Amino acid sequence: MTAPTSSGAAVVTLPTDTQILITREFAVPRHLVFRAWTTPELVRRWWHADRGEVTAAEIDLRVGGRWRFAMVTPSGFEVAFSGEYREIVPDERLVWTETYERMPDAETVQTMTLTVTGGRTTMTILAEHPSRQVRDAVLESGMEAGLQDALRLLERAAETLR
Amino acid sequence: MARAATTTDAFNAIAESRRRQILDVLAAGERDVTELGTALDLPQPLVSKHLRVLREVGLVEVREDGRHRRYRLNAASLKPVSDWLRGYERLWSARLDRLENVLEELRETEQGK
Numbered sequence: 260m261t262a263p264t265s266s267g268a269a270v271v272t273l274p275t276d277t278q279i280l281i282t283r284e285f286a287v288p289r290h291l292v293f294r295a296w297t298t299p300e301l302v303r304r305w306w307h308a309d310r311g312e313v314t315a316a317e318i319d320l321r322v323g324g325r326w327r328f329a330m331v332t333p334s335g336f337e338v339a340f341s342g343e344y345r346e347i348v349p350d351e352r353l354v355w356t357e358t359y360e361r362m363p364d365a366e367t368v369q370t371m372t373l374t375v376t377g378g379r380t381t382m383t384i385l386a387e388h389p390s391r392q393v394r395d396a397v398l399e400s401g402m403e404a405g406l407q408d409a410l411r412l413l414e415r416a417a418e419t420l421r
Numbered sequence: 422m423a424r425a426a427t428t429t430d431a432f433n434a435i436a437e438s439r440r441r442q443i444l445d446v447l448a449a450g451e452r453d454v455t456e457l458g459t460a461l462d463l464p465q466p467l468v469s470k471h472l473r474v475l476r477e478v479g480l481v482e483v484r485e486d487g488r489h490r491r492y493r494l495n496a497a498s499l500k501p502v503s504d505w506l507r508g509y510e511r512l513w514s515a516r517l518d519r520l521e522n523v524l525e526e527l528r529e530t531e532q533g534k
Binding site for chain 1: 436438505506508509510512513514515516517518519520521522523524525527528531
């Protein structure tokens with residue numbers, strides 16, 4: 260489990276039956292947040308969420324351009340997401356479509372907004388899913404990841420006992 | 422989702438937005454059917470119908486108070502639902518903590534220029 264940081268942890272809420280909203284504050288200027296989301300070698304360093312290794316970070320940053328992020332967990336489970344950019348307002352707003360490649364029929368639309376308050380950047384990502392069923396499936400995938408997280412912690416604990 | 426475990430039923434029960442509104446009102450304290458109907462501007466039979474579903478899955482409990490039946494939220498039964506959301510939140514917390522590390526480094530590099 261992740262310890263709280265100076266800027267606070269991510270907050271996940273469900274504004275409607277088909278949405279997921281993620282909010283997180285960062286103590287850096289917003290152009291850096293935008294850069295970290297749109298530069299492949301930077302995405303490779305954070306998108307794994309401590310759950311594996313990023314195996315693909317492809318970004319064609321123009322309206323209609325494609326993107327694809329993939330990672331593989333230590334147990335060999337591969338997850339890949341891809342889509343295209345819909346709207347690009349440098350340092351402020353990025354809108355993209357996103358499909359989990361194991362559920363190719365369910366395309367979601369994600370809107371990232373970066374706002375500045377008192378030198379800090381608030382990042383929000385609003386995900387709009389085609390139905391509540393898809394939204395819930397996405398949330399469940401998080402539970403799966405949480406379980407893997409717990410298993411890894413157990414493994415680590417076991418290693419220290421050797 | 423299969424309708425087998427109680428947990429699953431709780432998910433189904435709160436999938437309906439009116440039922441979530443009822444839980445919201447009950448989170449503030451006990452209410453009877455009339456009070457719930459007024460608060461949500463819903464006809465009583467409809468409120469009763471939703472309350473029945475919520476009671477079946479244990480999200481709501483009832484207490485006899487003279488001639489009134491008063492309903493209250495059983496917050497413990499919401500735990501599986503909140504755990505479910507927490508798993509996703511943990512994934513994104515970990516991801517964005519790593520993002521923060523990258524951002525701090527970018528800022529230091531920029532300031533060093």
